[in-house]
Amino acid sequence: MIRAFASGLRVDLLQLVRSPFDMVGMLVWPVVFASIAYLLLGSASGGRTLFSASLGAAVMIMWGWVILGAGFALDNQRELGTLELIVGAPTPLVVLLSPVMIARAIFGIYGLLLTLAWGRVAFGIPLLIDDWAAFVAAVVGCILAIGTLGLIAASTFVLYRAAFYLGVSLQYPVYIACGLILPFSVLPAWLGPVSWFLAPTWGFRALAEAAAGQTPWPDIGMCFALSVVYLLIAIPCLAVFEHLARDRATLKLA
Amino acid sequence: MSAVVVDSVSRVFRSRQGSLRRRVAEVEALQDVSFAVRPGELFGLLGPNGAGKTTTIKILTTLLLPSSGTVRVLGFDPVRTPNEVRSRVGYVFGGDRGLYDRLSALDNLRYFADVYRVPARRKATRIAELLDLVGLKGRERDRVETYSRGMRQRLHIARGLLHDPAVIFLDEPTIGLDPVGARELRETVATLRDSGKTILLTTHYMFEADELCGRVAVINKGRIVAEGTPASLKALVTDRTVIEVVAFNVSDAALTAVRVLDGVESVAVEADDQAQVLSVRSARGVALIQPLLGALTEAHVTSVTAREPTLEDAYVQLVSEP
Numbered sequence: 001m002i003r004a005f006a007s008g009l010r011v012d013l014l015q016l017v018r019s020p021f022d023m024v025g026m027l028v029w030p031v032v033f034a035s036i037a038y039l040l041l042g043s044a045s046g047g048r049t050l051f052s053a054s055l056g057a058a059v060m061i062m063w064g065w066v067i068l069g070a071g072f073a074l075d076n077q078r079e080l081g082t083l084e085l086i087v088g089a090p091t092p093l094v095v096l097l098s099p100v101m102i103a104r105a106i107f108g109i110y111g112l113l114l115t116l117a118w119g120r121v122a123f124g125i126p127l128l129i130d131d132w133a134a135f136v137a138a139v140v141g142c143i144l145a146i147g148t149l150g151l152i153a154a155s156t157f158v159l160y161r162a163a164f165y166l167g168v169s170l171q172y173p174v175y176i177a178c179g180l181i182l183p184f185s186v187l188p189a190w191l192g193p194v195s196w197f198l199a200p201t202w203g204f205r206a207l208a209e210a211a212a213g214q215t216p217w218p219d220i221g222m223c224f225a226l227s228v229v230y231l232l233i234a235i236p237c238l239a240v241f242e243h244l245a246r247d248r249a250t251l252k253l254a
Numbered sequence: 255m256s257a258v259v260v261d262s263v264s265r266v267f268r269s270r271q272g273s274l275r276r277r278v279a280e281v282e283a284l285q286d287v288s289f290a291v292r293p294g295e296l297f298g299l300l301g302p303n304g305a306g307k308t309t310t311i312k313i314l315t316t317l318l319l320p321s322s323g324t325v326r327v328l329g330f331d332p333v334r335t336p337n338e339v340r341s342r343v344g345y346v347f348g349g350d351r352g353l354y355d356r357l358s359a360l361d362n363l364r365y366f367a368d369v370y371r372v373p374a375r376r377k378a379t380r381i382a383e384l385l386d387l388v389g390l391k392g393r394e395r396d397r398v399e400t401y402s403r404g405m406r407q408r409l410h411i412a413r414g415l416l417h418d419p420a421v422i423f424l425d426e427p428t429i430g431l432d433p434v435g436a437r438e439l440r441e442t443v444a445t446l447r448d449s450g451k452t453i454l455l456t457t458h459y460m461f462e463a464d465e466l467c468g469r470v471a472v473i474n475k476g477r478i479v480a481e482g483t484p485a486s487l488k489a490l491v492t493d494r495t496v497i498e499v500v501a502f503n504v505s506d507a508a509l510t511a512v513r514v515l516d517g518v519e520s521v522a523v524e525a526d527d528q529a530q531v532l533s534v535r536s537a538r539g540v541a542l543i544q545p546l547l548g549a550l551t552e553a554h555v556t557s558v559t560a561r562e563p564t565l566e567d568a569y570v571q572l573v574s575e576p
Contacts, residue, residue, distance in 0.1 A: 081351030
């Protein structure tokens with residue numbers, strides 16, 4: 001199973017880097033998101049605030065790539081006819097789909113680096129990371145948590161043919177619920193508890209606190225704990241949706 | 255014990271139609287289908303497009319659930335114990351789908367070897383053996399998107415055999431291949447048959463079934479309409495004669511005139527380049543050539559030959575019956 005996971009990760013990363021369309025998207029997103037963050041806050045904001053906004057933009061990119069990328073990848077697998085082959089394989093589906101999510105979350109590292117680099121070069125946002133070890137751990141936790149959250153969504157993508165559009169519909173609600181677009185102070189109070197269950201909330205907090213040299217470890221711990229919880233939810237969800245897909249004949253494109 | 259058992263299987267597809275007033279449309283793709291495949295046998299499932307061949311294979315390979323009836327593959331139930339079945343069967347479908355285009359053949363095979371649990375120490379050897387078997391040695395590092403349809407199809411076969419399955423399902427594997435590619439693929443299938451694999455092959459090329467299969471079943475509109483050896487199916491039409499007419503400019507009116515001639519049982523028309531080939535079936539002993547030429551006076555007839563019925567004639571008769 002470990003071999004199948006590693007092999008799946010390699011295949012998905014190779015598919016991604018060999019797709020000019022995906023690569024152009026990956027170049028544009030960080031530039032756009034970092035620019036929006038800077039323009040929203042304005043140059044009057046302090047360097048720490050702008051850097052924190054860049055990290056928020058990077059987390060948004062990570063979630064966007066996971067959720068849209070996963071939808072696109074599942075649609076693509078349907079189109080290629082490989083979805084039937086991986087569903088019909090003896091390896092559990094969760095092992096074969098999780099690399100798709102993790103590969104996209106890993107590209108989040110690239111998104112993070114490009115966002116920070118663009119902020120530095122274009123807007124002069126300083127690179128302010130006080131605790132590098134915690135920051136690296138936060139990145140790993142963030143990738144795992146966001147990737148496994150995407151896996152829960154992917155279980156529905158196995159059933160529905162319009163996976164990409166489902167992904168689109170999940171992108172912005174999570175940004176908003178996690179306080180990545182607007183601060184919690186202007187959001188309804190009930191969104192606070194909702195955000196506790198969403199990986200990007202803790203991923204962003206972990207990154208921001210590690211960068212500021214505060215206490216990121218509880219947030220990093222939450223990222224890892226949520227990853228386990230998401231995985232435990234995703235496994236039965238995948239089994240149920242796979243069964244439904246076999247019943248409704250939706251593994252094939254048409 | 256049979257390697258594959260399909261017992262009274264039905265499958266209904268439901269789809270929603272309409273925009274405001276939604277209603278559910280039902281299509282009965284399989285209706286009370288039963289057959290069995292013996293271990294080591296190459297069994298053919300013949301039928302026109304939409305007859306239910308692929309649906310049957312997908313149920314057997316765990317990709318679809320039957321609406322009713324029971325299926326067994328090597329004694330395991332694909333519905334209740336899909337993983338037991340998945341590790342023991344190989345599934346190859348026709349066309350150019352089912353591969354990662356941007357990866358090389360080698361990368362595709364390495365990935366599927368891991369997915370289908372080929373032991374790590376066997377992986378490289380197994381892949382080399384299969385590349386050799388399907389004749390792709392030397393091109394394995396090229397991206398699949400640069401492959402011809404025939405090469406993709408051969409790569410499909412290699413992929414389906416990676417885990418050395420006991421039962422192989424081949425769903426129209428020669429569809430869209432050029433004659434040379436199709437012949438090479440049939441040779442590969444014959445090699446697999448001779449090595450003792452149990453194979454279920456679906457096709458609508460009768461000569462393919464005649465050449466390869468020990469037994470065949472004909473499926474039409476979701477029902478099995480005949481089952482037996484190719485010879486026994488041919489025997490269904492041995493009391494018939496087939497007159498083959500090659501002609502140009504055969505109008506619909508002329509075709510209707512041929513169909514209503516005394517003694518004509520069925521007429522199949524195939525386009526062959528600019529010409530049309532009419533296969534006119536009748537009972538043996540009926541003098542049909544003169545009336546036939548009379549009905550085709552406005553067409554330009556280039557040849558008329560009488561021949562013995564083939565498996566294709568038996569098939570056409572079976573799937574033409576109401």
